[in-house]
Amino acid sequence: MDERRRSGRGPIRAATLGGVARPASPPTRGWFITIEGPEGGGKTTQAARLEAWLRGVGMAVVRTREPGGTKLGEQLRDLLLNAPAGAAQIDPLADAFLFNAARRQLVAEVIRPELDSGVTVICARFADSTLAYQGYGSGLDLETLRSLEAVATDGLRPDLTILLDLPAELGLARKTETVDQTRFETDFDVGFHRRVRDGFLSLAAADVGRFAVVDAETSEETVWSAVRLAVERLLGPSDAPNEPDRPAVRIPG
Numbered sequence: 001m002d003e004r005r006r007s008g009r010g011p012i013r014a015a016t017l018g019g020v021a022r023p024a025s026p027p028t029r030g031w032f033i034t035i036e037g038p039e040g041g042g043k044t045t046q047a048a049r050l051e052a053w054l055r056g057v058g059m060a061v062v063r064t065r066e067p068g069g070t071k072l073g074e075q076l077r078d079l080l081l082n083a084p085a086g087a088a089q090i091d092p093l094a095d096a097f098l099f100n101a102a103r104r105q106l107v108a109e110v111i112r113p114e115l116d117s118g119v120t121v122i123c124a125r126f127a128d129s130t131l132a133y134q135g136y137g138s139g140l141d142l143e144t145l146r147s148l149e150a151v152a153t154d155g156l157r158p159d160l161t162i163l164l165d166l167p168a169e170l171g172l173a174r175k176t177e178t179v180d181q182t183r184f185e186t187d188f189d190v191g192f193h194r195r196v197r198d199g200f201l202s203l204a205a206a207d208v209g210r211f212a213v214v215d216a217e218t219s220e221e222t223v224w225s226a227v228r229l230a231v232e233r234l235l236g237p238s239d240a241p242n243e244p245d246r247p248a249v250r251i252p253g
């Protein structure tokens with residue numbers, strides 16, 4: 001059997017463990033795992049650790065991000081995040097179209113082909129970010145955004161979404177200690193970021209089978225343990241590494 005296929009998936013049975021529902025039938029493509037959440041939760045760090053860990057257990061993995069991950073997507077990212085000071089306010093619906101344009105390119109160029117060839121895809125941010133930021137944050141109609149998403153993704157949904165949750169104030173404070181500030185930290189107030197966080201939590205509460213909510217206020221190591229546990233539960237016994245002595249980790253939420 002193709003090694004990527006073998007290592008990308010294992011036998012799956014219908015089950016819901018710790019909030020992560022497993023597909024009922026054996027899948028034929030790679031796993032699609034997204035990492036979401038407000039600013040400052042450590043998405044990039046955790047995505048990189050997850051990639052390294054999955055590679056270490058023999059899985060074929062691609063890590064990417066939104067907006068970005070393709071040439072067009074990275075150009076759109078620059079446009080969306082680094083709008084120069086004094087630039088005209090970007091209309092929230094225009095934002096949503098541009099994020100979805102980047103998403104469409106990423107799905108068509110990277111995510112779909114990789115999943116179809118049995119490779120697991122880890123994506124830092126995906127469609128839930130548009131619902132949280134442009135929907136809950138900027139007040140756009142969620143159904144309109146879901147329609148845009150459906151067109152952009154052809155209905156592709158993650159198998160698992162890990163929500164790194166933390167209070168908006170803490171996340172923003174962590175970001176101000178770094179140089180990579182974007183328009184979203186400089187031009188949007190804390191009320192906006194609180195709505196985004198609450199939005200993510202609402203999305204998770206409405207789809208407990210897909211989301212694992214992880215408390216990102218704690219240390220990187222504690223967060224990583226929870227992230228790994230959520231992914232182990234998705235993969236099931238045949239793909240998860242054998243580490244019987246590892247202490248159990250509670251996934252908050």
Ligand code: ATM
Pocket residue numbers: 039065066067081099125126127129130131133134182184185
């Ligand atoms: P990071 O990848 O560094 O998290 O920045 C991406 C920013 O784009 C993030 N800003 N903040 N704060 C959230 C924002 N964003 C949206 O507003 N909508 C989207 O659909 C996506 C993917 C990101």
